[in-house]
Amino acid sequence: MSRTHRLFELLQMLRRRRRPVSGAELAREAGVSLRTLYRDIAALQAMGAEIDGEPGVGYVLRPGFLLPPLMFSEEEIEALALGAKWVVRRTDDALSQAAGNALAKISAVLPRELRTRLEDDALLVGPGWERPQHVELTLLRRALRQERKFAISYRDEKGARTQRVIWPIALGFFESARVLVGWCELRRAFRHFRTDRIEAAHILDARPPRRRQALVREWRQTMLTEADSSIAYSRSASRKPKGKSMAKELVFYTNPQSRGMIAHWMLEEVGAPYSIEVKDYGTTMKAPEYLAINPMGKVPAIRHGETVVTEAAAICAYLADAFPEAGLAPEPEARGDYYRWLFFAAGCVEPAMSNHAAGWDPATPEMQARFGYGSYAAVIDALAKAVAGRRYVAGDRFTAADVYVGSMIGFGLRFGVIDKRPEFEAYWSGMENRPARLRAGAEAEKLASKQAWAAA
Known part of the structure; x- marks a missing residue:
C-alpha cells in the first residue's frame, strides 16, 4: 500500500468515529506500527487536517476538513x-x-x-409493501429538522382515533412500515406511530423542552431496558384453561416477521400464559441452542413443559388438544373437516401460494402429478368452495382450523397472492378483527419495532 493511500485510509478511519480513538487502535486497524501511525497523523495535520489529540490520549478529526477522497472503490x-x-x-x-x-x-x-x-443493474431493489399515506412524509421530516412539536390525528390498530401532541425524534423506513418515533404528551411516554395511520397532522410553533439528541438518548435507553430476547407476555383472559397443562411452562419461539404470527394468534385464542423468545434470522435462529429445539433453524416453535412442537399447523393442533377448555377443536367424532382443512391449508395452500408468488406453477399434467397440491388454480378453487357461504371452515364454531386457514387467506389477500374473490373476502372479514388476532398482531408489531430500532 502506498503512503498516499495509507494516509487516505487513516483519514477515513477518523471520519468514521465521533469520539477520540487511541493511536494503538488506529495502528492495529491500519496494519502499521505505532511509530508510523504517529508520523502519519503528523503528516495529515501538516496538510491541514484538524486532528485533535496526542499520543497516549487519543485522536479525533474535527468537522470541516475537505480533503477530497482519492476515488470510490x-x-x-x-x-x-x-x-x-x-x-x-x-x-x-x-x-x-x-x-x-x-x-x-x-x-x-x-x-x-x-x-x-x-x-449497472446487477443489484436491484424490489417493490415494498406500499400503504396509502394521508400525511406527506416531507412534513414529518420538516418537524424533525425544525425540532418542533407535532399535532396528529392517529388511528390505532383497532380503529380508535385519538388526538396527540408528540415531540418527534426519529423516522424509520422499514420494509413493511414507516414509523415515527416521539414522546407522546397524551401517554406521557415514548411511542411508535405507523405513518399510514396518521390521518392528519400539522407542525406547532412550540418546541419540545429538550433537544432532539437528548430525547433520542432517552428513547434508546428505554429500548435497551425493554427489548430483551425473552419477553414474558401474559394477559387476563375471559376464558383461562385450567388443569395440568397450565402447570407446564409454555415458551413461544418466533420472529415477528414470520409464520410465527399464525402460532401467536393461536396462543392468544388459547388464553394460557406464555413467554416469547425472539429469534433473529441467520444468527440466534441458527444457534446450537435453538437447533436443538428445531433442527431446521426456523420459527415458529413451542416448548410446553418437556414437549417441543414445530410447524405452525402442528402447533395449532397441539394447542387445541393441550388446552381443551379453550374449545378450539371439535369433538373427536366430528373432526373430519377440521383435520381436512387445517392440513389442506398447510400441505396444499401454502406451497401453492409460495410457488405462485415466486412466479412458478406446475404447468403440465405430468408436472402437476409430481406435486401434492396439483396446481395453484385447483387449490384456490377448492379453498374457495370450502369457505363459500360459511362463517367457519369446520363446523358451526371457531376452531384451530380457522386460525390456519384464516391466516393463509388473510396473507394471500394482503399481498395479492390470491384473487379477491367474494368467498375469501367474506370469510376473512369474520376473522381479521377477532380480539385474539388483534392482540397477537399488536404484540408482534411491538416486537418488530423493538427489533428494528435495536439494530438501527
Missing part, C-alpha cells in the same frame, strides 16, 4: 447505487428525487470505467 460505488435505489423506492417524493440527483452528481465525476458500475 467498486464496492463503495455499488453500496451507494444500491442505497440510492432503495431511497428512490421506499421514501417520499422529495427524498426520492434527491437520491436521483445525488447519483447524477456522483456519476458526473467518476471515470468512465467506474461510471458503468454505478449504472
